Amino acid sequence: MIKTVAIQGVKGSFHHIVTQQFFENAVDSIECLTFDRVVDALITKECDAAIMALENSIAGSIIPNYALIDKFGLHIVGEHYLDIQHNLMALPNQRIEDIEEVYSHPMALLQCKEFFKIHPHIKLVEDKDTAEVAQRIQEQQLKGIGAIASVTAAEIFNLNILAHGIQTIKHNETRFVIIKRTNSEVNQSDINKASIKFEANHKRGSLAAILNVMSDCKLNLTKIQSLPIIETPWKYAFFVDVTFENYKDFQKAKSLIDIMGDGFKVLGEYKNAKL
Amino acid sequence: MIKTVAIQGVKGSFHHIVTQQFFENAVDSIECLTFDRVVDALITKECDAAIMALENSIAGSIIPNYALIDKFGLHIVGEHYLDIQHNLMALPNQRIEDIEEVYSHPMALLQCKEFFKIHPHIKLVEDKDTAEVAQRIQEQQLKGIGAIASVTAAEIFNLNILAHGIQTIKHNETRFVIIKRTNSEVNQSDINKASIKFEANHKRGSLAAILNVMSDCKLNLTKIQSLPIIETPWKYAFFVDVTFENYKDFQKAKSLIDIMGDGFKVLGEYKNAKL
Known part of the structure; x- marks a missing residue:
């Protein structure tokens, strides 16, 4: 059971509100003032899980947080949407x-x-x-x-x-993820969403080929984001979220993408918070 | 000929440096302190063109600027990459x-x-x-x-x-675009890159089908970015950049995507600045 959670911010912060809404049991918060510190608390086992904002309506993806999850080999084990009112x-x-x-x-x-x-x-x-x-x-x-x-x-x-409500976009939804050091505790029957990363070059059709596999395996794409790989011109990393009904379909897609794309990695398998 | 260009910032700003590097002739700058003001100067014909940062290595796409180009029906007529040293x-x-x-x-x-x-x-x-x-x-x-x-x-x-060079990522490249009210003056034989937008639902394979068309038409994808359409759950807008050798291939793809995707729009056809 998750007892201690690292959050960006103090009590009353939006990350803190997520801990109150997401977990069924009461959890203690470790208040961190940067996302680097949040990740550090998780890696050094000061906490069982951490909360991280990943994208919002106005700025799109928070790329540096994707990079932190990727770099430290962390796992997304859940997601939560919060309508942020400033x-x-x-x-x-x-x-x-x-x-x-x-x-x-x-x-x-x-x-x-x-x-x-x-x-x-x-x-x-x-x-x-x-x-x-x-x-x-x-x-x-x-x-x-x-x-x-x-x-x-x-x-x-x-x-x-x-x-009240001084944000420019009135329906200002932010997607948060719950991250852990391992993915071990997510119940396979609950999993119907995954975040993956793979690399592909800009050669004609290389991304289309991978998306075709996803489609053949009955995965729905809910997000895609390409990022240039700075050290390697013309090569791109893709961060993709998919939903599916049957975990076996996702397993099949994983085996195929692993063969087709370089640097394939599952950032997390979890339960879709939007139904 | 472009004589007057709206920029975000004053002389010495990175947008100003772009005007000096991109245009062959000397141009006058209209110094604006927001991107909204940059767009306003272009729409009210105070200037012939405007410069806008669109993506960078650390934050990814600058989504609000994509939205401005889209909302006001402006055209990307060129791009320029600058290695930003802070x-x-x-x-x-x-x-x-x-x-x-x-x-x-x-x-x-x-x-x-x-x-x-x-x-x-x-x-x-x-x-x-x-x-x-x-x-x-x-x-x-x-x-x-x-x-x-x-x-x-x-x-x-x-x-x-x-x-010197206090930015976190030492090779900190930003992509700027040159925007105008119309696309009329770009020489068709120079065009080998385009920025497009289309909508697709999360139904299995709808994006893959459009990417297949692009691949069949010999387009290379250099960037893709999905954005949820706030008012319409489960529907996504995709901003995609493609490069191609032959403009006729792009024309063919345009006709097909126009039929397949909703809300298809060409944000610009221009010369690829990376060769």
Whole structure:
């Protein structure tokens, strides 16, 4: 059973909310301020699992996080979707005109860009986490400073929300994955989605050939992303997510792609969170 | 002939460097502080063309810029690759220990993340442009403030480089595109690359079928990126780049994909900058 989970951010962060929604039992969080630290906590066995944001509506894939999973040979064992609502918050009795600087995670700042265009007096400053800024504002009683974070963070750290749902895209869904050191505990009968990586050159049809195999094996593609392999011109890595009804179909596809593509790797086999 | 070009940033910015390298004749730059403003300058005919960064080694595709080209029906008429070298700069006689805050474009801050981990006393602040911060430091004689920008920017604004090449990935290539209101002036015999968009559902094989057509028509795929269509669950938009030797092959593929995929659109036909 998973008891301890590394998250990016502190209590009230979106990663923390994912731990509350995803796991059936209560889990302890290890609060990390970078994704590198999240991975480090997992590798050094400080925790049983870790949560990582992988893609969102406005910025697309968070490529560096794919790279971390790939580089350290970690396994995706589950996924969870969260509709991210960003809120501008500050100490009670502060008005929006009083706010001079807003600190938040770079992705939150990017997602709320349009809102701050109409409040040009506010300076935006990158920080490690959304909720950690809320915590700091309360602990140090910082006036003139705002945080962008969840309603939960405002409640935990007793801040006043000056503006709700300030993200540009109102339905702002982020996909999180649950990662572990091994894939051993996922029940095979639950598996109906997988994330894989393979390499192919830009020669005509090499990707099409692999996608044909997937199609023949009854896999549905739900995501594809090519990335140039920096050291090798004209060669590409593809990160692909597929869903399937029967695990045996996926096993068959794995054997075939392993022969056809270079650098084939399964990043995770897990239960599809969208049904 | 292209005479006036909208760029994101001021003189010394990476977009400005692209205008100097790409066009044979000297062009005037319209300095814009957002990509929205770049597109606006093009639509309102303040300029003949615009430059836009579209993807880079560390963050992958810059999805919002794809969306701008798509939304406003603009055309990619050329591409240019630039090896982005970021440098930390400040007023002369400032040491790195004196720098309290560094202002730069969010993408530059992201690309230099590792460098600043070993200088934790420096606060990172998001700004509109790389070179514009260099300009401001010089004009307002700002001590304790650093910019992350090009060597050209340091030269133009007479700043001292405290650290060269501070980006995490040393070979940090960014792909820029040249966009116009119409595609009319690209010489057909020069065209050997195209950017297209189409939609497909997650039904088994629908993407594979379109890629097969591309392969049959002798197109090489150099990039593929799926994006969920937010309003339509289970339907995806694909942004694909292809190269080809014979324009007639591409024409044939266009007719076929137009029948097979929904929402087919050519975002641009242009000359491949990588040979």
